[in-house]
Each structure stands twice: as structure tokens, then as C-alpha cells.
Amino acid sequence: MFAKVFRIGLISVAAAALVGALVLVVAVVRGGATSATPEAGTVPSWAGGPAGPADGTPGAGSATATAPHPTGPATPSTAPTRTSSPSANERPGATRPGTRPPVVGHGPRSGNLVALTFDADMTDSMLANLRNGRVRSYANLRIIELLERERIPATFFLTGKWVERYPDLTRRLAGNSRFELANHTYGHLAFTPNCYGLPRVPSSRMTEDVARTFRLIEPYGGRQTRYFRFPGLCHDGASLSALAPLGVTVVDGDVVSGDPFATAWRPIVNAVLSKVKPGSVVVLHVTEANAAMTDEALPHILRGLRERGLSPAPLSEVLSGAR
Ligand SMILES: [Zn+2]
Numbered sequence: 493m494f495a496k497v498f499r500i501g502l503i504s505v506a507a508a509a510l511v512g513a514l515v516l517v518v519a520v521v522r523g524g525a526t527s528a529t530p531e532a533g534t535v536p537s538w539a540g541g542p543a544g545p546a547d548g549t550p551g552a553g554s555a556t557a558t559a560p561h562p563t564g565p566a567t568p569s570t571a572p573t574r575t576s577s578p579s580a581n582e583r584p585g586a587t588r589p590g591t592r593p594p595v596v597g598h599g600p601r602s603g604n605l606v607a608l609t610f611d612a613d614m615t616d617s618m619l620a621n622l623r624n625g626r627v628r629s630y631a632n633l634r635i636i637e638l639l640e641r642e643r644i645p646a647t648f649f650l651t652g653k654w655v656e657r658y659p660d661l662t663r664r665l666a667g668n669s670r671f672e673l674a675n676h677t678y679g680h681l682a683f684t685p686n687c688y689g690l691p692r693v694p695s696s697r698m699t700e701d702v703a704r705t706f707r708l709i710e711p712y713g714g715r716q717t718r719y720f721r722f723p724g725l726c727h728d729g730a731s732l733s734a735l736a737p738l739g740v741t742v743v744d745g746d747v748v749s750g751d752p753f754a755t756a757w758r759p760i761v762n763a764v765l766s767k768v769k770p771g772s773v774v775v776l777h778v779t780e781a782n783a784a785m786t787d788e789a790l791p792h793i794l795r796g797l798r799e800r801g802l803s804p805a806p807l808s809e810v811l812s813g814a815r
Pocket of ligand 1: 612722724
């Protein structure tokens with residue numbers, strides 16, 4: 493009898509403890525949920541992971557709120573090769589949206605890596621030259637074939653208008669695992685006054701110009717980045733601020749080859765090899781008619797790099813000092 497009462501007593505205590513524990517668990521879960529709700533609301537949609545800002549800064553928030561809408565041709569006429577994998581804020585060169593982008597000239601001087609970067613300019617007047625037959629091509633296939641054949645890593649800064657004019661070549665570049673793709677504006681307009689006589693993009697359209705170009709390049713997949721280069725490397729405070737919502741890194745380069753409108757290959761080679769160092773970012777062009785000597789200069793540049801113990805690598809590896 494006593495034992496039975498004692499047992500019942502024990503069961504009641506155990507049951508009470510269980511109920512108490514359940515109440516506690518429910519309270520904890522509820523508490524967690526309520527405290528998480530407003531935080532989740534402040535995290536913008538692009539901040540997919542823990543790296544995203546948790547404080548919901550006005551700049552970051554407005555980046556989402558003012559995200560521009562597509563105005564031009566929405567999708568490339570050709571199917572992209574593969575779907576892009578990491579989201580924009582995980583790509584090489586991605587910076588926190590809402591902050592003025594860093595401007596990078598070169599990587600660490602310690603290793604033996606250098607980045608060969610090729611700009612793919614395209615303006616309305618260049619398109620007119622193609623249409624009326626004055627110019628055959630602004631895409632230098634000999635450069636691309638040489639890089640492919642010799643398995644040389646390279647980074648291509650593409651204008652949106654070049655991508656629209658050469659979708660098949662863009663797909664070919666995106667399909668090469670050694671090539672990175674970066675942004676060089678939509679139509680190669682100047683972002684500052686007095687930039688090599690280039691027509692200017694209005695200040696109010698700078699952000700959208702660059703955003704639109706990312707939207708054009710991204711469907712091609714491959715090694716997408718958030719690297720951006722201004723036409724003529726011309727930038728000022730206003731143009732850098734205009735890029736703040738986009739979360740990019742501005743890449744100038746420290747070795748300007750001078751290949752546009754060159755009439756001989758030797759000065760290009762000399763310009764590159766006299767300035768190149770570990771960590772260098774070399775600025776070249778893949779725009780055939782406007783840079784007709786670059787493909788002739790390239791084998792000499794590659795040989796010179798080898799002789800100096802320097803090794804071409806994708807821009808992201810050069811800037812991070814990998815290897
Ligand atoms: Zn350019």
C-alpha cells in the first residue's frame with residue numbers, strides 16, 4: 493500500500509516535471525521565433541548567408557529597394573552554357589552593397605602570379621563601323637585561340653554591347669574554366685568628364701548601366717565575378733558612389749599595355765615586360781580592329797613572363813594571393 497502510494501507519487505512528480513519541461517521548450521521555441529522575425533525582415537534578399545549584414549544598414553536596405561528593373565533586351569538570344577552557381581554576394585570581387593567599392597591596382601607582390609585582363613569594348617560608333625562594313629570584327633579570335641591552346645588563364649572585362657554582338661563568343665569564354673568574366677559597362681561610356689573623349693553616361697544612369705551589364709553577363713554562367721573596370725580607367729568620387737549599391741570591386745590594373753590603336757607589337761611587349769611584377773594586373777584588349785597588334789604581342793608577352801618566373805592566373809587568384 494505504502495509502496496503503491498509512493499509509486500503513484502513518483503509518477504505524478506515525473507509527469508509534472510515532463511509537463512514543466514514541455515512548457516519550457518515551447519517557451520524557448522516561441523522566444524526564438526519572435527526574436528528572429530524582425531531580424532529576418534531586415535536582411536535583404538541578396539544576403540543569402542551569414543555573411544550578409546545583420547544590422548540592416550540603410551545603404552544595404554536601399555540597394556534592394558532601389559534595385560533597377562531591366563530596360564534593355566532581357567535575355568541573350570542564345571542559351572547560356574550553364575547556370576551560374578554562387579549568388580552575387582559570394583562571387584570573387586563581391587563587396588558589401590551600400591559601401592563605396594574598393595579600387596584595386598594589383599595583388600600581393602609576394603608570389604609569382606600575374607593577371608592578364610582583356611577588355612572587350614563596344615560603343616555605338618563601333619557598332620556602326622561593323623554595320624557599314626568599315627570594320628570586320630571587334631573580337632580578336634587569335635587571342636582567344638592562343639589562350640585556349642596554351643591553357644592560359646585570363647579575365648575578360650566585357651561590355652554589355654560586346655556581349656550582345658558576340659553571344660557565341662561570350663558563351664565560349666564562359667565555358668572555359670580558366671577564364672573569369674567581369675564587367676566593363678554597357679556601352680563603354682565615360683563615368684567622368686574628360687575621359688579620352690568618350691561620350692558620358694549621365695550620373696543618374698551610372699548604377700543602372702553597370703547593373704544591366706551584370707544581368708547580361710550572368711546568364712552565361714562560368715566563372716562570374718563582381719569585378720568592374722571603368723572605361724579608360726576614369727573614375728571619381730561620384731562614379732564610385734554610384735556603384736555602391738552593386739557590391740563590386742573596381743579593378744584598374746598596374747600595367748597598362750597601351751595596345752589600343754597600336755601600330756606595332758613591340759611597344760606593347762616592352763610596355764608590359766618593363767612594368768610587370770608579381771601580383772600585377774595587365775590591361776590588354778580583345779577588340780581586334782581597335783587593338784590590332786595585341787595578338788602578335790601576346791606570345792612575346794607570355795615568353796617574357798615565363799623568363800621572369802611569372803605565371804598567369806585568374807584575377808581572383810592574383811588578388812587573393814593564392815598559391
Ligand atoms: Zn575599355
